[in-house]
Each structure stands twice: as structure tokens, then as C-alpha cells.
Amino acid sequence: MKKLISFILIVILAVLGTVFTLTKTGHLKGVGLKAPVEISLRDSMLFSGKVVKVTNTDPETQLECTLTVRNASGDTTKTHSFKLAPGRAYEVGMVQMQWNFKTGEKVQVKARGYLLPTRFVIP
Numbered sequence: 001m002k003k004l005i006s007f008i009l010i011v012i013l014a015v016l017g018t019v020f021t022l023t024k025t026g027h028l029k030g031v032g033l034k035a036p037v038e039i040s041l042r043d044s045m046l047f048s049g050k051v052v053k054v055t056n057t058d059p060e061t062q063l064e065c066t067l068t069v070r071n072a073s074g075d076t077t078k079t080h081s082f083k084l085a086p087g088r089a090y091e092v093g094m095v096q097m098q099w100n101f102k103t104g105e106k107v108q109v110k111a112r113g114y115l116l117p118t119r120f121v122i123p
Contacts, residue, residue: 035063035111037084039120041101044093049100050122051093054109056084064112067092072104084111 016033036058041050056063063084070077080097084090094100101107103122110117 032114034116035065035109035114035118036061037063037065037109037111037118039107039109039118041122042091044100047094047100049094049102051091052101052107052120053089053091054084055089056086059087061086065090066110067097068108068110069097069099069101070106070108072102 036056038055038057040053040055042053044051052067052069054065054067064081065084066079066081068077068079078097078099080092080099082090082092082096092099101122105122107120107122108117109120
């Protein structure tokens, strides 16, 4: 049983290493561990609270993203899907998803083809 678990772990590490290497060398676009996005905030001009700005830091690849927000108490979540052009930003606030972002809420952006989400806690 220990040999089987060891073998499975080695295979998983090898696959992740290969994906990571191919992504970094440019041989595998749109697939990887973590999407090339940055999350920032600005004050909302129309409502109280914040607007979340998601920026695609890759100058060549369009991303299909899903933003998920969870309130500070963790009992309510909401999602919003959008396409993010190469090198561009997309803002999400009350108008886009009827959510007023506030301190302590957790934001997560997941992009299609990437294993890990980008996470952000609103200060």
C-alpha cells in the first residue's frame, strides 16, 4: 500500500512539473497552475463599498474567468463570469453582480485551464 501511494504521488508531481515547465516556456498557453491575474480595489463611485478590478497580466492570452465572493461571515456567496482580454482589466461591482464589496469579504478568481484560483481578502 505504501508503494502504491508513493507511486501515485510521484506521478502527480511529475505531471504538475511538466505542466508548469511547459507553461513557463510558452509551449502550453492557457494551461497552468495559477492564472495570470491580479486583483485590486477602488472605491465605488455610485454606491458605498468597493469595486473589484481583475487584470489579465498576460499580453497574449484571453481568459475566461469566474469571480466568486463570500461575505465575511461565510454564509453567502455569489459568482460572476466574464472574459478578460489580453493585458486588459475588468471591473466588478454592484452594477455587474449586484454585490457591494465590503471589508472582510473573500474574493476568488478562477480562470479556465488553470488549476489554482487567485484569492484576495478585502481589507
